[in-house]
Amino acid sequence: MATAHSQFPADSLEPLLVSIPGAWFLMGSDSGQDCERPVHRVWIDAFLLAATQVTNADYERFVQATAYEPPPFWQDTNLNHPRQPVTGVSWFDADRYCQWLIAQTRRAYRLATEAEWERAARGDFEQQDYPWGNQPPQSFPDYSGRWQTGPEPVARHAPNSFGLYNICDNVHEWCSDWYDANYYATAPERNPRGPAQGERKSSRGGSWRHHVKVSRCSARSSIPPNFRYADYGFRVACDL
DSSP: OOBOOOOOOTTOSSOOEEEEOOEEEEESOSSSOGGGOSOEEEEEOOEEEESSOOBHHHHHHHHHHHTOOOOTTTTOTTTOOTTSBOOSOOHHHHHHHHHHHHHHHOSOEEEOOHHHHHHHHHTTOTTOSBTTBSSOGGGSTTGGGSSSSSOOOTTSBOOOTTSOSSTTSSSEEEEEEEOOTTGGGTOOSBSOOOOSOOSSEEEESOOTTSSSOSOOTTOOEEEOTTOOOTTEEOOEEEOO
8 A cells, every 4th residue: 555656637538447467356345245256257348447547626617517417515625526436426427427437439338347346456466355365454554544534546655566546445336237245146147337327326436434444355234226325436447
């Protein structure tokens, strides 16, 4: 968790994208929640994933360009720094942002699937708990002083082995899938995309509001897609 020294263009419409190579990996965890089992072998095609969560500055360009309704925490000084991840966006808001990016760039932007997200979060650490291995986040010397009143500005600390920042911390990240706690038992082996329908949308990653701020790579969460919570944001994926 050393400090990162990356430069991200402040006025760029498109995010910095990281290439995630196609590969087999073991998805899930035998030691996690029931919904993380069974551990199963999954192939993910190569894709692109944004190096950071969508920031307030990113989302503001969308709001101004489309006259879209701002998030409910837009004026909260704990949550509205330009480099903090945007929060209080529903799944539908995140999807609408992706549709806007498609219209502006003619590139296939979207939300990542759960399987893509877990593959990207794990990086080079197969079946390890966290993007850096099994060392618990509470053991890092700076842990107790972080995420006091809101998420951190993105890319403040070092990325995982793929170059992804805050991939298991800061805010929950919406995924494209409908959520099913038992989906792993019947999921296809290649590029699983979740059930055809459901009542809740899947999300991944940790939250600044939780007692334990950093999630395990395999940890799953979900809420109804219309909810707008102060610890929910997103990062965009893009097809190659």
